[in-house]
Amino acid sequence: MTEIILAHLSDPHISHDKLCLPPAALLNKRALSHLSWRRKRRFLHVGAMLDRVVADLRAAAPDVVAxxxxxxxxxxxxxxxxxxxxLQRNMPARTIVIPGNHDMLVSERWSDTLGLWAxxxxxxxxxxxxVRRIGPLALIGVNSARPMPWFSAAGRIGRPQADRLAAILRDTGREGLCRIVLIHHPPVAGIVPRRKALLDRALFGDAIARAGAELVLHGHSHFxxxxxxxxxxxxxxxxxVASASMRSDRAAxxxxxxRIRITTTERDFHIEIRRRIFRPDIPMQELPPTLFTAYRIRPPI
Known part of the structure; x- marks a missing residue:
């Protein structure tokens, strides 16, 4: 029997208020996001809240962070x-990142932007x-972030990526690994409105339905x-999971x-999820755990 501790966080929305932004860089869709940040969102995504989350996560010393x-x-x-x-200063050595829609608002040269997170x-x-293999885990990173039209925060994965995802899920399933898929946009209908949704979630859902997975993790909804x-x-x-920097009195x-603990036996995976929440002016609260078991049975493919 083996045990792995996986930490999941999302949407830190690190403040850019102290950065010197080239004015020309805002002559596009970014102008709306920057206006939203200045008028509202910088009062919701607060560095002090993010610092509390990071300090608590680091103290827990997880085996890997998603x-x-x-x-x-x-x-x-x-x-x-x-x-x-x-990331270099705050996250443990084993940290896996995927992009979100804000990280790819407009088309940019990869090497100057997301390539820095290689x-x-x-x-x-x-x-x-x-795929990143950590002991009995296969952490599978999917990219749903695409430059979208003005007023859209939606995402897509595309047919080629969905087909590769199904193949990876089949292969790692045959290896008997606990397959955990990471995607930014919620792949389930109704969690966010259409303008923020995964537009081709049917492709993602078909890959999961055909090949199987033990767990899917997402952000984006701030919920x-x-x-x-x-x-x-x-x-x-x-x-x-909610934004790691969100200032809110609402638990969700x-x-x-x-904190996701995966215990592996010869025939199954026991998964225990404990959410640790941080609200203004009160101590951290850990909610009662959610428990489920996924059996290590290779699906008929």
Missing amino acids: LTGDLTNLGLPEECRQAADW PWMVPAPDDFPF SGLSSLPGPLAPVPVLG RAAAWQ
């Missing part, structure tokens, strides 16, 4: 460099989905909750990270 996107607000090269520095992600956009997708043998849990919206 960060499901939106480290930045505008996806500027300056922000991506700042985020790389933040130590925690992949070197090139065509390398998605990617902590549990849903599911059909799998080949049983429903696959889909776990979302408050800054949080999730």
